[in-house]
Amino acid sequence: MITRRQFLETASAAAAVPLLRLQTPPSNEWGAPVFDLHHHMRPAPAGNLAHLDGAGITKANLLTRGPVLEQVKVLQAAAPGRFTWFSTFDITKPEAEASLTQAVKDGAQGFGELKFHVAADGPELRRIYALAADLGVPILVHFQEVDHFAGEGTWSSGYAASFEGLLKAYPKTRFIGHADAFWANVSADYRNEAAYPSGPIVRGGITDRLLRDYPNLYGDVAANSGNNALSRDPSFTPDFLERHQDKLLMGSDCSCADGHGGGVSQANNPAATRLAGKCVARETLTVLKKTASPAVFKKIVWDNAHKLIKID
Ligand SMILES: [Zn+2]
Numbered sequence: 233m234i235t236r237r238q239f240l241e242t243a244s245a246a247a248a249v250p251l252l253r254l255q256t257p258p259s260n261e262w263g264a265p266v267f268d269l270h271h272h273m274r275p276a277p278a279g280n281l282a283h284l285d286g287a288g289i290t291k292a293n294l295l296t297r298g299p300v301l302e303q304v305k306v307l308q309a310a311a312p313g314r315f316t317w318f319s320t321f322d323i324t325k326p327e328a329e330a331s332l333t334q335a336v337k338d339g340a341q342g343f344g345e346l347k348f349h350v351a352a353d354g355p356e357l358r359r360i361y362a363l364a365a366d367l368g369v370p371i372l373v374h375f376q377e378v379d380h381f382a383g384e385g386t387w388s389s390g391y392a393a394s395f396e397g398l399l400k401a402y403p404k405t406r407f408i409g410h411a412d413a414f415w416a417n418v419s420a421d422y423r424n425e426a427a428y429p430s431g432p433i434v435r436g437g438i439t440d441r442l443l444r445d446y447p448n449l450y451g452d453v454a455a456n457s458g459n460n461a462l463s464r465d466p467s468f469t470p471d472f473l474e475r476h477q478d479k480l481l482m483g484s485d486c487s488c489a490d491g492h493g494g495g496v497s498q499a500n501n502p503a504a505t506r507l508a509g510k511c512v513a514r515e516t517l518t519v520l521k522k523t524a525s526p527a528v529f530k531k532i533v534w535d536n537a538h539k540l541i542k543i544d
């Protein structure tokens with residue numbers, strides 16, 4: 233976490249980047265404009281733009297944590313119209329609800345990502361699901377049961393057993409599912425044995441069924457988890473994209489520096505080496521582009537996010 237002073241210093245250094253470049257969206261190499269729902273805000277404004285421009289992304293949703301309003305404003309001023317933002321705070325702290333409410337007043341359009349070592353149906357997350365419904369904003373949740381490194385621990389645990397009950401209990405909450413457990417459960421035979429299962433998908437998985445049955449559930453295709461689910465069984469993906477064409481959202485969760493796989497990608501996650509040295513955004517856009525019809529592709533990479541949140 234950088235300090236406010238460090239950020240502003242970096243921000244003024246970034247002012248040296250020609251404004252014209254910051255304000256010009258990249259040429260439309262994907263055949264449709266692209267919105268990245270899952271872009272973790274980077275310390276330097278120019279670092280954020282470098283990823284968007286390098287990967288051919290038009291606009292992105294900044295996932296932030298803690299008090300970041302000033303950083304978000306600097307970035308939005310540097311690149312008008314290219315960034316929306318979601319907020320999260322430590323939900324184990326009593327002030328989480330007040331802080332999140334203030335963030336929405338300040339312009340945050342959702343909560344995310346929620347990634348904490350708590351149960352998916354525990355009291356810490358339940359009060360945030362309820363708050364999201366009250367404030368009318370979607371909530372992006374990271375579900376993970378299998379460690380990426382020794383001692384990591386689970387995040388929003390209990391997805392397979394408890395999430396359907398939560399979709400029922402909070403019908404006005406718009407959930408965006410993300411990460412390993414959400415995507416591994418597209419296959420009906422998944423029992424938490426691997427972070428990223430490979431091979432053929434057994435039809436009728438929990439996530440496929442929940443996307444079909446619950447209008448308040450969306451899926452974020454970000455990260456190795458989303459890419460893996462769309463890549464592991466080419467006979468599954470076309471119909472899956474067709475079935476959920478109004479529910480899936482393009483996200484990258486990519487940490488590469490330049491939108492071409494440069495810098496560090498998949499740090500601390502040996503199970504995800506299939507994407508090491510690659511840009512997750514590019515890899516997932518490529519899968520979507522070659523698998524979905526142009527109309528469905530545009531929904532997933534652009535239109536659906538616009539229906540979910542207000543984007544200039
Ligand atoms: Zn995540």
Ligand SMILES: [Zn+2]
Pocket residue numbers: 283287486487488489490491492493510511512513514
């Ligand atoms: Zn990238």
